[in-house]
Amino acid sequence: MLRPWKVSLGERIDASRDTPIYLQITQALIRDIESGRLPPGSFLPSSRELATALSVNRKTVVLAYEDLISQGWLSSESTRGTMVSSLLPGSQRRDNPVAEAEASPCADYRFEAGPTRPLAIPDGKGLKIDEGTPDGRLLPPDLLNRAYRAAILLTSRENRLQYRDPRGSERLREAVAAMLRSERGLRVTARNICITRGSQNGIFLASQILLRPGNAVAVEELTYEPAVAAFRACAAEVVSVRLDREGIDVEHLERACRRHPVRAVFLTPHHQFPTTVSLRPERRLRVLDLARQFGFAVIEDDYDHEFHFDSQPLLPMAAYAPAQVIYVGSLSKLLLPALRIGYLAAPEEVIDAIAHRVSLTDGMGNGLTEEAAAELIENGELRRHARKVRQIYASRRETFADALASELGPIVDYAIPDGGLAFWLRFHRPADLARIEATAPAMGLRFASSRSFATHDKAASGLRFGFASLTPHEARAALRCIRQAAG
Numbered sequence: 001m002l003r004p005w006k007v008s009l010g011e012r013i014d015a016s017r018d019t020p021i022y023l024q025i026t027q028a029l030i031r032d033i034e035s036g037r038l039p040p041g042s043f044l045p046s047s048r049e050l051a052t053a054l055s056v057n058r059k060t061v062v063l064a065y066e067d068l069i070s071q072g073w074l075s076s077e078s079t080r081g082t083m084v085s086s087l088l089p090g091s092q093r094r095d096n097p098v099a100e101a102e103a104s105p106c107a108d109y110r111f112e113a114g115p116t117r118p119l120a121i122p123d124g125k126g127l128k129i130d131e132g133t134p135d136g137r138l139l140p141p142d143l144l145n146r147a148y149r150a151a152i153l154l155t156s157r158e159n160r161l162q163y164r165d166p167r168g169s170e171r172l173r174e175a176v177a178a179m180l181r182s183e184r185g186l187r188v189t190a191r192n193i194c195i196t197r198g199s200q201n202g203i204f205l206a207s208q209i210l211l212r213p214g215n216a217v218a219v220e221e222l223t224y225e226p227a228v229a230a231f232r233a234c235a236a237e238v239v240s241v242r243l244d245r246e247g248i249d250v251e252h253l254e255r256a257c258r259r260h261p262v263r264a265v266f267l268t269p270h271h272q273f274p275t276t277v278s279l280r281p282e283r284r285l286r287v288l289d290l291a292r293q294f295g296f297a298v299i300e301d302d303y304d305h306e307f308h309f310d311s312q313p314l315l316p317m318a319a320y321a322p323a324q325v326i327y328v329g330s331l332s333k334l335l336l337p338a339l340r341i342g343y344l345a346a347p348e349e350v351i352d353a354i355a356h357r358v359s360l361t362d363g364m365g366n367g368l369t370e371e372a373a374a375e376l377i378e379n380g381e382l383r384r385h386a387r388k389v390r391q392i393y394a395s396r397r398e399t400f401a402d403a404l405a406s407e408l409g410p411i412v413d414y415a416i417p418d419g420g421l422a423f424w425l426r427f428h429r430p431a432d433l434a435r436i437e438a439t440a441p442a443m444g445l446r447f448a449s450s451r452s453f454a455t456h457d458k459a460a461s462g463l464r465f466g467f468a469s470l471t472p473h474e475a476r477a478a479l480r481c482i483r484q485a486a487g
Contacts, residue, residue, distance in 0.1 A: 013054055021056055025064040030073060033084055042084045044074070126444035127478055131274065132304065132422030132466040136336045138389050143381055144336075144372070151371035161367070166358040167351060168195025168343075169370035175377040176329075176343050184305065185319035186327065186345055194351050195370055197362065199303055199330040199342040204230040206299050206326045206344065207264075209353045211236040216260035220248050221459040224273045224301065225452045227266050236263075240455040247272055247279035250286040257294040265291070266299045270313060271420035273303070274453045274464040278418070284317055291324040301328045306386050307468075308419035309394045318345060326350060331373055333421075334386055340366070341373050393421060393468045400467040400475050407479040411486055421468035426460065432486045433461060440485040445478060 012028045015021060032038045044050070047065055051058040065082055068074040075085045155161050167173060173190040180186040180193075196202040203226075211217065213235035219228060220243040231238055239256050242249040248267065256262065265287065269279035279287075291298055300317050318327035327345040335341070344354060358365070376382040401416050404423065413426045427433040433450060440447070450461040467475055 009050075009054060013056070022060045022063040022067070025050075025054070025056075025061060026067055029064070029068060033073060033088065036090070038084050039090055040084050040086045040088045043080070044082045044084070046081060126441070126446050127474065127481070129445065129447035129463075129478055130466040130469055131448055131464045132420060133337050133469050134333055134335075134389065134421065135392075135469045135471075136338070138392060139336055139385065143376070143385070147372040147375040147381070148368065150375050151368055155368065155371055160371075163363065164365070164367055166355045166363050166365070167193065168365055169367055169374060172341075172370040172374040172377075173343075175374045176331075177345075179377065180327075180329075180345060184302075185315045187319075187322060188345050191348050192345050192351060194344045194346075194354050194358065195365065196342040196344060196358075197366070198332050198337075198340045199301060199328050200226050200230070201340075202328045202330075202342045202344045203227045203266075203299065203301065204233070205354050205357050206297075206328070206346075207231055207234045207236070208357050209350065210264045210297055210299075210326075212263075214261065215263040216256075218253055218256050218260075218262050218265045218296075219455060220267070220272065221455050222272075222274055222453045222462075223266065223455060224268065227299075227301070228455060231264075231266070238455060240459070243272070243275070243459075245275075245277060247277055247283055248287070250283050250290070253287065254290055257290060257296070262294060262296045264297045264299055266301065267317075268301045268303065269317060270302050270305055271417065273301070274422070274462070275424045276415075276417040276420050276422060278314060281314065284314075288317065288321045288324055291321075298325045299328060300325050303328075303330055304333055304420045305329065306334050307390060307393060307421055309390075309397060310418040313419060323347060331382075334382065335373070335376070339369055339373065341369065396467050396470070396472065396475070399472045400470075403472070403476045403479050407476070407483050408486075411483075422464050422466040424462055424464055426462045430461065433463070435487055436463075436482055436485040438485075440481060443481050443485060445481045445485070 009025065009028045013021060013024050017024065019027075029038070029044075038044075044065075045053065047061040048058050051061045054061070065074060069076055069082070072085060073088070074082055076082050170190060172195055173193040176193050176195075177188045177190050180188050194202075194205075196205060207217075207230045211231065211234040214237065216237040216239045217231040218239045218241050219231075221240045222243055228238055237260065239260050239262065241256055242252040247269065253265065267279065267287070269284060271278060287298060290296075298317060298321075302316050305313060305316070316325075316327060318325040325346070329343050329345070331341040331343070332339055344351065346354070373382075376385075397416070400423070404412070404414065408425070411428055411432050413428065414423050417423065437450060447463060447465075450463055453459075453464065454461065470478065
């Protein structure tokens, strides 16, 4: 006869699930023991009785019991049957263990929740407007396949598939250093480079070595929100600095430095994010003077240096002030965002400190992907790909500007950027932008919230519209959708 049961497992055993039946039984019994439903010393039904109750094969129950006995949850008394091990501690749950066990699982411990902020690009279906990413369809899969194959063969032959330097692949660091020297004027070697999992990872690592609770980071009032989130995750105070049509207001920055213990200033001087303007040389030099005066570091995020159309880009600030600047770059924008390859360039002692932080969280890194990227740089494929896509993006920029003028010309103000992969759209009437953000998602259009760029409520609003990842047809369809949403 079935022993008196405090619980019924039947409702929790489902043959349609992917989890094997014996494992479902095992998990259900462990939950009942942990919750207090089955206290130490409780007898379980025989395997035959439980199999009958659950309408399963007896061998399935035997397998579950044997696993639990071997793990120490149950014990077998040859003459008395199977029972919950008397060595287990009694559950501390006293209020309603049955209700607790049936509740949806949630954290039962203290932790710091993430900030309440909109994701840069919300998930879901529909046409996605990004903030200026490349079109992954333009990179031939065979090109990447050959690079990975070459990387695998070489690293295997040279026995380099082991744990490695947290700074990243030496081969890739040397290739990146050579690229920065020849194309951007940075005086660096491989010792000045640390490979990261994309530029955001680089920004966070720089934050960790620079900031302590109570330190301040100065950012422009419109800026890259994930960087702000990284600074706040380090318990830093984020100080908003005014922004005009020529970039950061350096006079306002100086006043901020006099009022706050500024340890870092975050800038995107090549093409300011999100407005796309380039920071002029006189302002760059003034920022560096302030860095020396107040002892802060400049975190220079050069996220799209490769993409310039009307003129040669200005040299990075790190090229002429390496002692004041931590330079953040990315190969993801040039190749594929999914590859997650960024890098930091800084003085050796700074890179050593960053490498230590890397070793605490991601000491192995992604060696094969890094080796494949090095292969693409060394064999010239990266340069050829960059030259090809730059021409395509230049054409898309012109086509997008024409479509923008015809579809949204009466309601937006914008300038055609001389480089980069996005436009910054400022709406003449705030009500138009509000209607677009309220109604566009229902029309199948996804984009970053206008407030995600702002560090305070009074900052100017607008939409950053990436054109490079969209074909001309896709871009015009998106613009028409925005026009309809505006009413």
